Amino acid sequence: MPDQRLPAATFENLALPLFDQLYNFAHWLTQDRAEAEDLVQETYAKALRGFPTFQPGTNFRAWIFRILRNSFLTTRAGLKATVGFDEELHTEVAATRDASAEDILVEQANREMVQQALEGLPVHFREILLLCEVEEMSYQETAETLAVPIGTVMSRLSRARKALRAALAKHLKGGPHGM
Amino acid sequence: MACDSPPERMDAYVDGELSASEAASVRDHLRTCPSCASDALSRLQLRRKVADAGVRYPPTSELRNKIVSQYSTRARPRRLQWAILTVPALVVLLVILSANFFVARQRMREQRFLGEVADLHIAALASASPVDVLSTDQHTVKPWFEGRIPFTFNLPDLQASDFTLRGGRVTYLEQSPGAQLIYQLRKHNLSVFIFQDRAGEFGKTIFEPVEFQTFHMETWSEHGLRFTIVGDVNSADIHALSELVRGAG
Numbered sequence: 001m002p003d004q005r006l007p008a009a010t011f012e013n014l015a016l017p018l019f020d021q022l023y024n025f026a027h028w029l030t031q032d033r034a035e036a037e038d039l040v041q042e043t044y045a046k047a048l049r050g051f052p053t054f055q056p057g058t059n060f061r062a063w064i065f066r067i068l069r070n071s072f073l074t075t076r077a078g079l080k081a082t083v084g085f086d087e088e089l090h091t092e093v094a095a096t097r098d099a100s101a102e103d104i105l106v107e108q109a110n111r112e113m114v115q116q117a118l119e120g121l122p123v124h125f126r127e128i129l130l131l132c133e134v135e136e137m138s139y140q141e142t143a144e145t146l147a148v149p150i151g152t153v154m155s156r157l158s159r160a161r162k163a164l165r166a167a168l169a170k171h172l173k174g175g176p177h178g179m
Numbered sequence: 180m181a182c183d184s185p186p187e188r189m190d191a192y193v194d195g196e197l198s199a200s201e202a203a204s205v206r207d208h209l210r211t212c213p214s215c216a217s218d219a220l221s222r223l224q225l226r227r228k229v230a231d232a233g234v235r236y237p238p239t240s241e242l243r244n245k246i247v248s249q250y251s252t253r254a255r256p257r258r259l260q261w262a263i264l265t266v267p268a269l270v271v272l273l274v275i276l277s278a279n280f281f282v283a284r285q286r287m288r289e290q291r292f293l294g295e296v297a298d299l300h301i302a303a304l305a306s307a308s309p310v311d312v313l314s315t316d317q318h319t320v321k322p323w324f325e326g327r328i329p330f331t332f333n334l335p336d337l338q339a340s341d342f343t344l345r346g347g348r349v350t351y352l353e354q355s356p357g358a359q360l361i362y363q364l365r366k367h368n369l370s371v372f373i374f375q376d377r378a379g380e381f382g383k384t385i386f387e388p389v390e391f392q393t394f395h396m397e398t399w400s401e402h403g404l405r406f407t408i409v410g411d412v413n414s415a416d417i418h419a420l421s422e423l424v425r426g427a428g
Contacts, residue, residue, distance in 0.1 A: 027236035037242050106225050114232035134233030154187045
């Protein structure tokens with residue numbers, strides 16, 4: 001098998017442009033600046049070490065985001081955030097079935113409200129929304145990042161959006177301190 | 180598309196994940212179904228709002244500098260500091276190494292040169308006719324070389340010395356023609372080789388007599404010519420002949 005290792009300059013070219021996005025994602029996951037900074041540094045160190053195993057031509061962004069996410073999941077905060085997470089249960093609890101009312105509420109939601117609603121979501125919903133909406137990853141990329149099948153991405157994304165709508169509705173109905 | 184199709188389908192439409200034909204079918208449906216159109220619009224709005232709200236946490240410049248300096252090969256302030264301290268040391272090391280290399284290479288070249296000249300000396304003596312011009316008179320030998328080699332030289336007057344001239348021959352070193360003069364001293368044969376010195380190839384300094392295999396040798400460069408004396412006599416005798424040759428200018 002030919003040596004497919006890329007030179008260091010390529011790691012630099014691939015990894016450094018993603019710095020702002022990786023940090024933003026890390027901060028959203030950890031909800032703490034110091035932890036996010038540690039997570040980003042750990043991610044870069046791990047990515048550089050693992051770079052020889054990175055298959056050229058595959059998705060580097062998905063690869064390095066996965067490293068960041070996996071690193072987060074093994075931290076205490078990550079374990080705490082994901083333990084006992086039940087996708088179905090969370091959606092059922094969060095969702096209210098009043099589509100038209102929610103639609104109107106979404107229109108009214110401002111940036112800060114959306115941020116607060118996102119903060120309140122379980123990590124699994126938060127991360128998939130960030131990857132799909134903020135990073136504008138395709139379902140395929142998101143599936144690679146989360147190491148789940150595309151079908152799971154689709155169903156989880158739908159549930160996450162539903163949960164976000166519900167959270168926004170709750171915010172708007174109950175006022176800024178309604179949570 | 181039916182209104183009761185799963186929300187994943189509308190999400191996939193909004194996310195641009197449907198195939199062209201599937202997307203067309205959804206679009207057709209949306210034109211005729213206000214409820215689904217409103218749903219799609221709402222999903223699009225939510226998507227845009229999350230995309231906007233999600234860009235929330237800019238990294239500090241400290242972390243940015245740290246990461247960039249650690250992982251960039253172009254700008255490495257920390258490594259640079261290290262490099263500033265180390266560069267002079269590296270330069271010194273490089274100079275030493277290259278000097279050693281140069282000396283070694285030079286020595287190799289000298290050894291090879293001396294070896295080749297010694298071989299020419301042995302070959303001439305072993306041949307049936309060691310000399311092409313047989314004469315003890317430098318005034319006969321010197322003109323003989325004219326037209327045979329691309330340079331001229333002077334030969335010493337040996338009257339006050341124990342050396343005698345036996346004669347000369349044209350010889351070749353690395354395809355360059357040169358003169359070989361054979362002298363005798365107490366039954367020992369000595370060769371004086373004269374070649375054009377190409378760009379001071381063997382250095383300009385006069386070598387002290389060197390021992391090479393069973394021979395003593397001495398070589399120097401003068402007026403663009405490389406003189407080399409080789410013989411199975413002691414180094415003092417070699418040096419005596421070299422002084423005579425040099426004296427002839």
